[in-house]
Amino acid sequence: MSTLLDDYSHKRFNILTGEWILVSPHRAKRPWQGQNEAVNNEKRPSYDENCYLCPGNTRINGENNPDYEDVYIFTNDFAALQSDSPDFEVNDGLLIAKSEKGICKVVCFSPDHSKSLADMEPSEIQKVVFAWQKEYEELGSNPLINYVQIFENKGAVMGCSNPHPHGQIWSQSTLPNEVDKKDTQQLNYYKTNGTSLLGDYLAQELEKKERIIFENNAFVVLVPFWAVWPFEAMIVPKAHKSNILELNDEEAYLYAEAISVLTKAYDKVFNTSFPYSSGIHQAPTNGKDNNHWHWHMSFYPPLLRSATVKKFMVGYEMFGSPQRDITAEKAAKMIRDLV
Amino acid sequence: MSTLLDDYSHKRFNILTGEWILVSPHRAKRPWQGQNEAVNNEKRPSYDENCYLCPGNTRINGENNPDYEDVYIFTNDFAALQSDSPDFEVNDGLLIAKSEKGICKVVCFSPDHSKSLADMEPSEIQKVVFAWQKEYEELGSNPLINYVQIFENKGAVMGCSNPHPHGQIWSQSTLPNEVDKKDTQQLNYYKTNGTSLLGDYLAQELEKKERIIFENNAFVVLVPFWAVWPFEAMIVPKAHKSNILELNDEEAYLYAEAISVLTKAYDKVFNTSFPYSSGIHQAPTNGKDNNHWHWHMSFYPPLLRSATVKKFMVGYEMFGSPQRDITAEKAAKMIRDLV
Ligand SMILES: O=P(O)(O)O[C@H]1O[C@H](CO)[C@@H](O)[C@H](O)[C@H]1O
Ligand SMILES: O=P(O)(O)O[C@H]1O[C@H](CO)[C@@H](O)[C@H](O)[C@H]1O
Numbered sequence: 001m002s003t004l005l006d007d008y009s010h011k012r013f014n015i016l017t018g019e020w021i022l023v024s025p026h027r028a029k030r031p032w033q034g035q036n037e038a039v040n041n042e043k044r045p046s047y048d049e050n051c052y053l054c055p056g057n058t059r060i061n062g063e064n065n066p067d068y069e070d071v072y073i074f075t076n077d078f079a080a081l082q083s084d085s086p087d088f089e090v091n092d093g094l095l096i097a098k099s100e101k102g103i104c105k106v107v108c109f110s111p112d113h114s115k116s117l118a119d120m121e122p123s124e125i126q127k128v129v130f131a132w133q134k135e136y137e138e139l140g141s142n143p144l145i146n147y148v149q150i151f152e153n154k155g156a157v158m159g160c161s162n163p164h165p166h167g168q169i170w171s172q173s174t175l176p177n178e179v180d181k182k183d184t185q186q187l188n189y190y191k192t193n194g195t196s197l198l199g200d201y202l203a204q205e206l207e208k209k210e211r212i213i214f215e216n217n218a219f220v221v222l223v224p225f226w227a228v229w230p231f232e233a234m235i236v237p238k239a240h241k242s243n244i245l246e247l248n249d250e251e252a253y254l255y256a257e258a259i260s261v262l263t264k265a266y267d268k269v270f271n272t273s274f275p276y277s278s279g280i281h282q283a284p285t286n287g288k289d290n291n292h293w294h295w296h297m298s299f300y301p302p303l304l305r306s307a308t309v310k311k312f313m314v315g316y317e318m319f320g321s322p323q324r325d326i327t328a329e330k331a332a333k334m335i336r337d338l339v
Numbered sequence: 340m341s342t343l344l345d346d347y348s349h350k351r352f353n354i355l356t357g358e359w360i361l362v363s364p365h366r367a368k369r370p371w372q373g374q375n376e377a378v379n380n381e382k383r384p385s386y387d388e389n390c391y392l393c394p395g396n397t398r399i400n401g402e403n404n405p406d407y408e409d410v411y412i413f414t415n416d417f418a419a420l421q422s423d424s425p426d427f428e429v430n431d432g433l434l435i436a437k438s439e440k441g442i443c444k445v446v447c448f449s450p451d452h453s454k455s456l457a458d459m460e461p462s463e464i465q466k467v468v469f470a471w472q473k474e475y476e477e478l479g480s481n482p483l484i485n486y487v488q489i490f491e492n493k494g495a496v497m498g499c500s501n502p503h504p505h506g507q508i509w510s511q512s513t514l515p516n517e518v519d520k521k522d523t524q525q526l527n528y529y530k531t532n533g534t535s536l537l538g539d540y541l542a543q544e545l546e547k548k549e550r551i552i553f554e555n556n557a558f559v560v561l562v563p564f565w566a567v568w569p570f571e572a573m574i575v576p577k578a579h580k581s582n583i584l585e586l587n588d589e590e591a592y593l594y595a596e597a598i599s600v601l602t603k604a605y606d607k608v609f610n611t612s613f614p615y616s617s618g619i620h621q622a623p624t625n626g627k628d629n630n631h632w633h634w635h636m637s638f639y640p641p642l643l644r645s646a647t648v649k650k651f652m653v654g655y656e657m658f659g660s661p662q663r664d665i666t667a668e669k670a671a672k673m674i675r676d677l678v
Contacts (some may be wrong), residue, residue, distance in 0.1 A: 003528035004425065004427045008424040008425060008427075009419060009420050009438070010427070010437060010438045010439070011513070012435070013436065018505035019516050020513075020516060020644050022515075023436075024419040024420065026421070027417055029417070030417035032500065035496065060370065078369040080348060080361065080363040080366050080662060081361075081363065082365070086347065088349070090344070092543075093543050094354050094539060094540040094543055095564050096354070097349050097564075099348070149655060149658055150656050150660050151654035152464075152654065153653045154449050157374065158654070161371065161372045161374075162372065162373075169654050174350070174359075176658070176660040177659070177660040178660070188546045192485045193378060198430070200433060203430075207474060216667065225433075225436075251385070270405075277653045277657050278654075278656065279654060279659075298658070300657055312492070312497065314497045314616045315491065315507065315616040315618060316370070316488060321516040323419060325419075
């Protein structure tokens, strides 16, 4: 099988979304004459008086950040979702809309302006995991909220407007599209087989090994067979757990270790602070039986050939299907060799 | 209805894909401290000896371009899809893949290196439309090809590696994801109502007027109610036609005029050559009865606030749903005022 997948264009099936992606392995040889991204390898100071996320500084709305010591969380000053908006619906022929409520938060990972997750110790990242757990629990128990999306945009190329290490949480009343797809696929599989889709997939991958980057007692880091982004990777708990609340302290540490190993390896791929968007997909907080969910965290990094050349998801990808050049297996090997 | 949609976060339903998008109109006030794109407003020469698309020049594979006078089409030297690859399938538990064949072409819109569609006369653009028709017909009658995706990536920010005016055609054996969704939605509607989904939508929009940018005898240019990109727009034929082959010469001219009007207005939005990816969605060439299809062309431009500040589709958008700040109605008014 491998030889054909290495040499000829093909589609791979994403078992979690039910969608296909186009792989064109022969195309990696194409020369690049297009746009180069700016690289910023400048060392940042530990504290920046102009940063609205640094401890003690004043934010745009006039509030002062406390002198926080590890993780600091506040409600987004420019939240995309609000909790106090009116309920309304548009059902005017083919014009269909609905109000959507939610709560958006910012999670500072560290008081140290100069760091990223890749520079933090697993024990420090573990505190971020604890904060995510607390937010998932609190937001999830709010009757307005049925889904909690935890994510990070890292790097200017990923729309991140402040290099201070931070992520976001957007929580809302309904399930976003990507979550809805994964809910359906996992539920169908669980109903048919009585087992976790991702758990069964993991068992296959652990046997094959070619897409595995790292594993510890509780987690596997791998490039999924259906990866879209050039160096896309996924952190999956070995045990079938539907959300991050089900992690005990030791597992939270092992999760932090997995994040640490992956982000450190990423930084070595092109010798630059590796940009990405990452996100945790886990069970909705809609009070339903969500046993079919197997939570996981995905990383979507845009860089393709160097610190300055990214993959553009444009024309064909927007109108057709996602497309990649380098295979998942090659990417996995490159990252694994840097662990 | 309008006041609520202008002020509060809500979801809108895309009737063509069956998916929702999140709109956060109050968020347009957010300050921007993130990445700025490079602007290139430098006037290009009509001929560039280093451009591999200019007439008479040599391409990377050693072939010479002819001294073409209007439109010139050739097979992509680094095609993502090949027609001569072997057939294969992977069905190994949860690892699922299939070979995919196809033919990729490059379409030079004009011999003049300095131009874009916005600088060309409708009569010149009409020749591009004729070329698209010819390719749709020829590729579509190839037994390997069941779908023909015509698209353009314009501008470095959209991954376009050469400013010479050109687009691409990727044609392939199976329906890409986006086409598949639109096929399903249009078919369901056609089966239930016996009319064209997009035709009925158009009738509603022509009555409301608030999202219309321009119309002539055969085409409407509008911002769809469910637009994702800040200045997304759509060109839709008034008559229910399933593909571009059904256009007669006069309609081809009116289509060219619609393209010309929209792209010229776009260039005025931020006083810059407006980047976008555009694509034509039309009936598959799979020999089936595709009467439910109503073809259309969409433009996805990334700029949000200025020639240098784009909308980033990152964390939440990748893991949740597409999200926009400025409403479709405001965007439509801004573009319409520049026609
Ligand atoms: O073939 P091109 O123009 O070099 O490539 C461009 O368009 C393709 C189709 O949308 C994308 O896959 C590439 O990422 C983009 O850079
Ligand atoms: O809220 P931020 O970090 O300023 O904004 C960033 O992340 C958001 C969520 O993915 C995106 O909608 C924005 O386009 C991006 O710039």
